[in-house]
Amino acid sequence: MGNVFVFDHPLIQHKLTHIRDKNTGTKEFRELVDEVAMLMAFEITRDLPLQETEVETPVTKAKAKVLAGKKIGLVPILRAGLGMVDGMRKLIPAAKVGHVGLYRDPETLKPVEYYIKLPSDIEERELIVIDPMLATGGSANDAIHSLKKRGAKHIRLMCLIAAPEGVELVQKEHPDVDIYLAALDEKLDERGYIVPGLGDAGDRLFGTK
C-alpha cells in the first residue's frame, strides 16, 4: 500500500490556515496556494538522488554535489491543480508539465475527462500529480489510471487537503502511489466537499462561482 505523508512544516501549516479562511480573497488565496506548493515541492524532493562533482570556489577546489538528473514531470489536474504549478516550478524549473483536464459532475460526483496532454517521455519521468483537493478520490484515481494507460511507471500524488475517503480509494486502486498532503481532514459532506476543507478550490483560485 502507498504511504501517506502529511507535511507538518510550520510555514505550510500557518499558510494553510489562511487558505482555509473563508475571508481570504482570490488574490491572497492564489498567492498562498503558490507559496505552499513551493514549500511542498521542497519537501517532496527530499529523496532526489545526488551525484558527486567538483567546483572551484574563489578559495580552492571543493568536492560538491549536484542533482543526478532524475527527470520529473508535474501533472496538474485542471483547473485547480494549475494553482500549484508555478510554485513548484520555482524549485524544479527543469520539470516538464503535462495536463489532465477533469471536472467532477456535481450530481454524480464522478469525474469527466475533457483534456489530456503529456510529455512524450512520461515512462522515464517521476510524475507528480497535483490537485489541491482529494475528496472522493475519483478525479485523482482517474488521472492516475490515464497516466498509467499511457505508460507512466512512477507516480506520486500531491494535494493540499485530503479526505479519508479519497486517500482510501487511491491506496486501494494504486498501491504503488505515495500521497503527499498538507492536511488530512475529517470527512466529506453530503455534497462531496471536504470538511472542514477550504470550499471549492477552483472557484476560489479563479474567482468563479
Ligand SMILES: O=P(O)(O)OC[C@H]1O[C@H](OP(=O)(O)OP(=O)(O)O)[C@H](O)[C@@H]1O
Ligand atoms: O476527489 P474528487 O471527489 O474527485 O474531488 C476533487 C476534485 O474536485 C475539484 O475539481 P472540480 O471538479 O471542482 O474542477 P475544477 O478544478 O475545474 O474546479 C478538485 O480540484 C479535484 O480535482
Ligand SMILES: O=c1cc[nH]c(=O)[nH]1
Ligand atoms: O472540498 C472540495 C471537494 C472537491 N473539490 C473542491 O474544490 N473542494
Ligand SMILES: [Mg+2]
Ligand atoms: Mg472546482
